[in-house]
Amino acid sequence: METFALYLFKSVVWLAGFTLVFILFLRNERFFVLNRFYLLAGILTSFILPLVSIHYTVVLPAVRNFQIENAVVSEIKNPGKSIIPDLKLILSVLYVLGVAFVLALIIKQGRSVLRAIKKSEIISFHPAKLIKTPEYTSAFSFFSYVFVNPSVTDVETKEIMIHELVHIRQKHWFDLLLVELLCMMQWFNPLVWIYIRFIRQNHEYLADEVALQQTTNPAIYRAVLLNQIVGAPVVSLANSFNYSPNKKRFNMMKNIISSPYRKMKILLILPVFAIVLYAFAKPDYKYNYADESSGDKMASATLLQHEVKGKVVDKDGFPLPGTSVTVRGTTLGVSSDAKGSFKLDNIPEDGILIFSFVGYKTKAIKPVFTSEMTVTMITDTLKYLNLNISTPPPPPPPPPPVNGNNNSSNVAPPPPPPPPPAESGNQIEGGKKPLVVIDDKISDIDVEKIDPETIFTMNVLKDKSPTEKPATDKYGEKGKDGVIEITTKEKIGKLLVIIDGVVNEKDGMSKINMEDIKSMAVLTNEVAVAKYGEKGKNGAIELLIFKEGEKRPEADKNAFVIVEALPEFKGGSDAMASWIISNLKYPAEAVKAKITGKVYVNFIVSAAGKVRNVAISKSVSPLLNAEAIRVISSMPDWKPGMQAGKNVPVQMQVPVEFKLN
Numbered sequence: 001m002e003t004f005a006l007y008l009f010k011s012v013v014w015l016a017g018f019t020l021v022f023i024l025f026l027r028n029e030r031f032f033v034l035n036r037f038y039l040l041a042g043i044l045t046s047f048i049l050p051l052v053s054i055h056y057t058v059v060l061p062a063v064r065n066f067q068i069e070n071a072v073v074s075e076i077k078n079p080g081k082s083i084i085p086d087l088k089l090i091l092s093v094l095y096v097l098g099v100a101f102v103l104a105l106i107i108k109q110g111r112s113v114l115r116a117i118k119k120s121e122i123i124s125f126h127p128a129k130l131i132k133t134p135e136y137t138s139a140f141s142f143f144s145y146v147f148v149n150p151s152v153t154d155v156e157t158k159e160i161m162i163h164e165l166v167h168i169r170q171k172h173w174f175d176l177l178l179v180e181l182l183c184m185m186q187w188f189n190p191l192v193w194i195y196i197r198f199i200r201q202n203h204e205y206l207a208d209e210v211a212l213q214q215t216t217n218p219a220i221y222r223a224v225l226l227n228q229i230v231g232a233p234v235v236s237l238a239n240s241f242n243y244s245p246n247k248k249r250f251n252m253m254k255n256i257i258s259s260p261y262r263k264m265k266i267l268l269i270l271p272v273f274a275i276v277l278y279a280f281a282k283p284d285y286k287y288n289y290a291d292e293s294s295g296d297k298m299a300s301a302t303l304l305q306h307e308v309k310g311k312v313v314d315k316d317g318f319p320l321p322g323t324s325v326t327v328r329g330t331t332l333g334v335s336s337d338a339k340g341s342f343k344l345d346n347i348p349e350d351g352i353l354i355f356s357f358v359g360y361k362t363k364a365i366k367p368v369f370t371s372e373m374t375v376t377m378i379t380d381t382l383k384y385l386n387l388n389i390s391t392p393p394p395p396p397p398p399p400p401p402v403n404g405n406n407n408s409s410n411v412a413p414p415p416p417p418p419p420p421p422a423e424s425g426n427q428i429e430g431g432k433k434p435l436v437v438i439d440d441k442i443s444d445i446d447v448e449k450i451d452p453e454t455i456f457t458m459n460v461l462k463d464k465s466p467t468e469k470p471a472t473d474k475y476g477e478k479g480k481d482g483v484i485e486i487t488t489k490e491k492i493g494k495l496l497v498i499i500d501g502v503v504n505e506k507d508g509m510s511k512i513n514m515e516d517i518k519s520m521a522v523l524t525n526e527v528a529v530a531k532y533g534e535k536g537k538n539g540a541i542e543l544l545i546f547k548e549g550e551k552r553p554e555a556d557k558n559a560f561v562i563v564e565a566l567p568e569f570k571g572g573s574d575a576m577a578s579w580i581i582s583n584l585k586y587p588a589e590a591v592k593a594k595i596t597g598k599v600y601v602n603f604i605v606s607a608a609g610k611v612r613n614v615a616i617s618k619s620v621s622p623l624l625n626a627e628a629i630r631v632i633s634s635m636p637d638w639k640p641g642m643q644a645g646k647n648v649p650v651q652m653q654v655p656v657e658f659k660l661n
Helices: 002-026 032-051 064-073 084-118 154-169 172-185 190-214 218-227 247-252 260-279 470-479 489-494 525-536 573-583 588-592 622-633
Strands: 055-062 122-125 128-132 140-142 145-148 282-291 296-313 324-327 333-335 341-348 353-356 363-365 373-376 435-438 441-443 455-461 483-488 496-499 517-523 540-545 597-605 611-618 641-643 646-648 650-658
Touching: 002 032, 002 172, 002 190, 002 260, 032 172, 032 190, 032 260, 084 145, 084 172, 128 154, 140 154, 145 154, 154 172, 154 190, 154 218, 172 190, 190 218, 190 247, 324 341, 333 341, 333 525, 353 470, 363 373, 435 470, 470 483, 483 489, 496 525, 525 540, 573 650, 588 622, 597 622, 611 622, 622 650
Parallel strands: 055 282, 128 145, 296 373, 435 483, 496 540
Antiparallel strands: 122 128, 140 145, 282 296, 296 341, 324 333, 324 353, 353 363, 435 441, 455 483, 517 540, 597 611, 597 650, 641 646
């Protein structure tokens, strides 16, 4: 709505510029054709040029840390209730009602004319059609129809037809259509009604000019015009013969030759173009970032900067407050507010925005500067065997005892040497060591040596493919082998707790039931201080709590998304693929309709290894969806996932592909 309001404001300004120049310099000139094109240009300009934005560059010296603070502080908002949204709603409703009212008037007038056409005799008067009807006292033309009262004599009718045929041949109805569109859009603008009068008046000047050249007696023509003085315009889309029969109209009929150089006055609109375009021009900031570490005062990089704003939501369209929004390669960032909205200034033109939220897949998106962004976050459901975190292998079994015989031939051979121990720390599949981040600090501590009782949350970022690299997006090359992010209970105890947008200093999280948490976001110290002042110096945690009676997700609330050891189909991924292929039954109707595609199926592998809560996360067709659910539901038991040495339920996702050879 704000974007349209800005467009409307620009449109009003453009029309005001054209109206002012016409009133001051052109309204009394006799070059009527040129004036017609000028007035039409004013309408088209007010429609089109508000969509055009001129940019200019501003170069500013800056230090990266300074820009970071500005970006964060710009997100501080007053938590109190504002009346602005209500005011916007009221203005929006009033505007729409005004548009509807003007449209209703046009429709009502048009229907009245159409009824008169249907019940009246039509006299062909090429290229016009003459209709004599007592419903209207004054003569007018409506597209190719000319309406005349039966009381008008034949002589008067002839003069009227000469005049109205000019309107029809020059297609003045086109100007009136544009004017009505402008009137609907800017009904609140008094200049619109003045502009309409100028256009109609100029139409009459054009018709009078031609009619006086074609009539056999100009005096009779003027007399007929005076006779039609009684009555008023009938419809807004009509050209009335008696429109503005004042002294000025009769003066304009005089054959006075003016200098052609007076037409140059129309160029006075050019300064208006320059002023308005400059007034609405947008600055593009270039920041010369100085290298603080080396003390180099020269710019290390000059980047074109823009503003970006938008909203972060989940797949159901609900806002995700507390989502971290950062610019890749910098620490410039903010968190989304209680409505999921965010705003960042001075974003590089080639920058990449990184969106991260606990329990959701990290997203890397190019910013959109021309409109508000809507970023949909997807639950971070692990795909089968995308990541495998394993612990070192158990020690070899002790050698078997020797049965009381010292004969060297009966001595058990020494056991084979054990395999070399795994490198300390958890291993990503393929022997790669992930980066460990504990309470926002990179650590060399082995994950398996951390007491599980001290862990509040653990999140794993992985490099899934060349096109999806959340770990490197957030941590650069250090995260190329994956990242394990751990938040300890000790840190949570120090965090400022915000529940449903309200700071909870008294009780913290002591009275929060974990099952009642709808969403959770942990803020860094810098972001927390920027949003909540010194209270957030140790960081903050923002929680949304399920309200009483509010519908909760159907998925198992106790199911894990990221665990130390993922569930495993017996025999591995190849065995699972073979099992699915051998048990899949392509629906006959789908084969006949040649329906193909990949159905993504979500399910829970329970602590006992059972497959349950099977649901479709990405659909292809009801036929294929049903078969995919049947196949996954009938899977044999899995080896369950493990967390802190215990079997736990884990949420999984498997794609089932249907192809026809």
